[in-house]
Amino acid sequence: MKSFYVYIAAVLVINGAMPVFEKLTLGKVSVPQMIFLRGLVQLVIYTAILFQSGEMTGFQKVDSRFIIYGLLQGAVISVMLFCYFAAMKAGAASQVKALSSAAPLLTYLLAVTLLNEPLTLQRGLGVLFVTLGVILIG
Template identity: 25%
Template sequence: MATWWIYALLSAVFAAATAILAKIGVEGVPSTLATAVRTVVILVFAWGIVFAAGHHREIAKISARTAVFLALSGLATGASWLAYFQALKLGPASRVAPIDKLSLAFTIALAAVALGEPITWKLALGVGLMVAGALLTLA
């Protein structure tokens, strides 16, 4: 089994835990404050891993182009988290999470347009079924 597949599956499991833990954690506090607290924890955790692995020595090798795209990705992540926490504050986690996962369809479309990644009929069918499933949670 390819290593990326294992990490992708772990990501899904941790994302599921995130939804439940965030739903509980956002109770009684503004969603923006909850997002900020979560972000600080992630910041400390991520930098701890960077230093533990010795990757902090690579900072000087980051190109300007890479830095710009990582910064833009960070802004998109922040906007996503703010919207996600507000959605969790207002709605049930069991309905918010599937709609949030519509990001899959957007990612595949953007990957095709921006990166030239192919969309096969199997991929399109699978994503279509996932989108249909996510939309069914609204009913």
């Protein structure tokens, strides 16, 4: 369980700091250039990880439907990144990040309806408070 908290802490720090660096970078590069640069670095890093771990050959064992799902997710993420960086370039970093932080609300609703995850009072209150926070910050 300790590694869970280490990973979450890393996500919080990186996710909290990145918008400032994204805004600075977007002052000098276009949105497509930004997406390309990030994608290029990610490609290099994950290719190295897959080769080092021996998982690169593991794709042969994966059902082709799930390969297609992964590729489609990549396409959708590309659209999301374009919209996010365009908003970041046009608006205030703190506002863009706050408003985009409402995404887990949709995740929760989809998880309840599509994945049959439980709808509880505690989670419902959490959704309400997140919504209020986004409204107040945004």
